[in-house]
C-alpha cells in the first residue's frame with residue numbers, strides 16, 4: 001500500500017499519518033497508553049507488559065512513565081509498582097490515566113481487587129505532586145468497585161465492568177470519569193478528584209455501528225466532545241461526538257481497524273505543540289502478541305466538518 005501521508009493527500013479519508021519510528025517504545029513491551037502534557041513535555045503512562053512468549057494472560061507488575069519533547073524519542077523516567085494499591089493483588093497494572101488539577105497529579109488505574117472474588121477488577125486513584133515521582137494511593141480503597149455498578153440488576157457487575165478509567169476536566173473545572181468493559185459508565189468527580197460526585201450513569205452511544213468493548217478516552221476540540229473507545233473484537237477504535245461531556249453521544253465512525261497480532265487496542269488523544277496525536281498499541285515489536293504489546297503514535301487530523309480522519313497504523 002502506498003505510504004501517502006496527510007500532507008500530500010489532504011482529501012483522503014484514511015491516512016498514513018507520516019509518523020516515523022513506530023513502535024515508539026522499543027526497549028520493552030508497553031500497553032494501554034495514557035498521555036499528559038505538562039510544562040512543555042509530553043508524558044506517557046503505560047502498563048509494562050511482562051508476559052512470556054507462550055503466556056495466555058496479562059502480566060503487568062508495574063506502570064512505566066516515559067517523557068518526550070518531540071513525540072518520537074521517549075525516555076523512561078520512572079516505574080510505579082502495582083503494589084502502591086495495597087488492597088489490590090497480582091500483576092494487574094492494567095489501563096490508567098493521569099491528569100493534572102491545581103498543581104497536583106491524579107492517576108486513575110485498573111487493578112485486581114481480591115475482595116470481589118472472580119468479579120475482580122476495580123478502579124484505584126493515586127496522587128502526587130509530580131508527574132513521575134511520589135505516587136501514593138489517594139484513598140486507600142477502590143474509587144469504583146463492583147458493588148457500585150449492578151449489571152445485570154441484582155447480579156453485581158460483570159467481571160471486567162470497572163476497568164479502563166479515563167478522566168477529562170472541562171473548561172469550567174468539572175471533572176468527568178468514563179470507564180467500562182461491555183458496559184460504558186460515567187460519573188462526575190468532586191473538586192478533590194478522589195470522590196465520585198453523584199450517580200454513576202450507564203451510557204448508550206446513539207447510531208452505534210458495532211459494540212462498545214472498552215478503553216474510553218475523552219477529549220475536546222472546537223467546543224465538541226469526542227469519546228473514542230475500543231469496539232468489537234478484535235478491537236477497532238471508534239469514536240462518538242457530543243455537545244456535552246455528559247452526552248448524549250452519537251457514533252461518528254472508526255479511527256483505526258483492528259491491528260494484526262493483538263485482540264486489544266487502547267488509545268489516547270492529545271495535542272502537543274499545535275499537532276494532534278493518536279497514541280495506541282499494537283503487537284509491533286518482534287515476538288509481540290496479545291500480552292506483549294507496544295505503544296505506537298500517529299498524527300491525527302480533523303476534517304473541516306470536525307470529523308476525524310481514519311488512520312492506517314504506520315509500521316516502523
Ligand code: FUB
Pocket residue numbers: 031032047058094095110163164214215264265266
Ligand atoms: O492491559 C489490560 C487490558 O487490555 C486493558 O485494561 C484493556 O483496555 C486492554 O487493552
